[in-house]
Amino acid sequence: MAGAALAAPDPQYVQLRVERTGPHELKLSAGDETAVIPFRVLVEREPAGEFLVYGGLLAAAVLLVGGLLTGATARPGKAMALAAGAAAGVTVAAMVIVFEPLLPAPPPDGAVPTPPPSAAQGRPYAQARVETVPARPEAGEEFTLRVDLIDGSTGRPVDDLTAHHEALAHVVVTSRDGRYFRHVHPLRTRSGRLEVRLSAGRPGRYRAHAELEREESGGQLLTADFTVGGNANTSEKAGAGREAGVTATPRLQPAAPVAGRPATVELNTPAGVRPWLGMTGHLLTREQDGDFFGHVHEMGAPGARVRFTFSFPEPGRYLAWIQYATADRIVTVPFTVNVTAPGTR
Incomplete structure (x- = not known):
């Protein structure tokens, strides 16, 4: 099955038909x-309670009719037994109607199989x-x-x-x-x-x-x-330099962050910032001479700045990049951070 959609600024949709779940x-x-x-x-399964409700009501109706016919033929004992069965059927149906909303819904057809208890962790x-x-x-x-x-x-x-x-x-x-x-x-x-x-x-x-x-x-x-490998291609941008039109400089508090302690990083942003990848802003850091990599987000709504709180794990020099999105591009602002050891002045 195939469909086609043309690229456009607004989302484009294609309707597909599938014949099975899973x-x-x-x-x-x-x-x-x-x-x-x-x-x-996925297809939602009919709740098992519906079968009990309709089954109980059907059984009650059959037993009630049987009790009436039996009573009409002057057999009161059997008639009472059938009437009791009808009452039991109605009771079962009523209890299912009352308690079924409190029971967990069954998984839909096509759902991922439930992991065994050994995989619960x-x-x-x-x-x-x-x-x-x-x-x-x-x-x-x-x-x-x-x-x-x-x-x-x-x-x-x-x-x-x-x-x-x-x-x-x-x-x-x-x-x-x-x-x-x-x-x-x-x-x-x-x-x-x-x-x-x-x-x-x-x-x-x-x-x-x-x-x-x-x-x-x-x-x-x-x-x-x-x-x-090969030779340097001077015609290609390196990709991490300050972008044209971006003049704001990240501000750190404290100015010299201390390893293991929270630091705040702020950057003024222009009007029209929009969420990108579900977040207003992204701060990515990498220890220049080590393996550490960090990635945190601005959790607030778009405004005049993005603000991050981050704890650098070890003293040293870190490479960092702040990213945010405007209407037509992703802006990347690179900078470096020198992190001091606790007790250093």
Whole structure:
């Protein structure tokens, strides 16, 4: 089954017809890129109480008619027994009507099977294999960053990611010096596989951080490095410099944050800021010489500024980026933070 929708500023819809409940896959193609999106078709089950209600009323009616006929033939004992059965049927139906709303609804047809009690504490973290296609991309050329997710307990592809902040996964790719920065959202191209296309203008070592969540489990951060070869492409922007028209500078309180203690980061924003990925603003941080990566949000409504509270775990130099959205673009403001050790003056 296929449908088509044209790209437009407002959402476009295509109506599809499915014939059965349960898991399905929706394949979306735009140009030479294809995403495969899993979804489930659910149908609410009729509550079991309806069968008892109608069954009880039917049995009561049959028994009542039988009691009347039996009484008419001068057999009072049997008539009383049938009348008692009719009363019992009405009682059962009435009790079901009263108590059924208090009972949990049955799962709909096509729902995900309920995990056994042994899995009540959640699924294990996914194991990831990260690679680039080609294996060693050249500077200035497009390449694919591929993430294959495996369940370590079963060896099978992980195909139960749940959308968080409006995406199945958030991938942040940075160069060692932070001049290159990309915050992207890969496509699911098959079971257990996520892919996103990138290009980097300079050779060197790059680090990818992927944030994801599994059903019945918590958030997980995956980290992997890859290398870009070739010669520097001076015609391509690094991607993390201050954007044209952005003059505001982040303000920190205290000005020299202390490791392990909350710090506040504020940035004035222009009019017309809109939520992006479900949030007004995003603060992403990376320890320049270490593995730490942090990602927090402005939880309030859009206004004249974005404000974040964050605790840097260790002293040292951190690379940081604030992102927010306007009507026509995503604005990225890079800066650095020098974090001091407790007791340092």
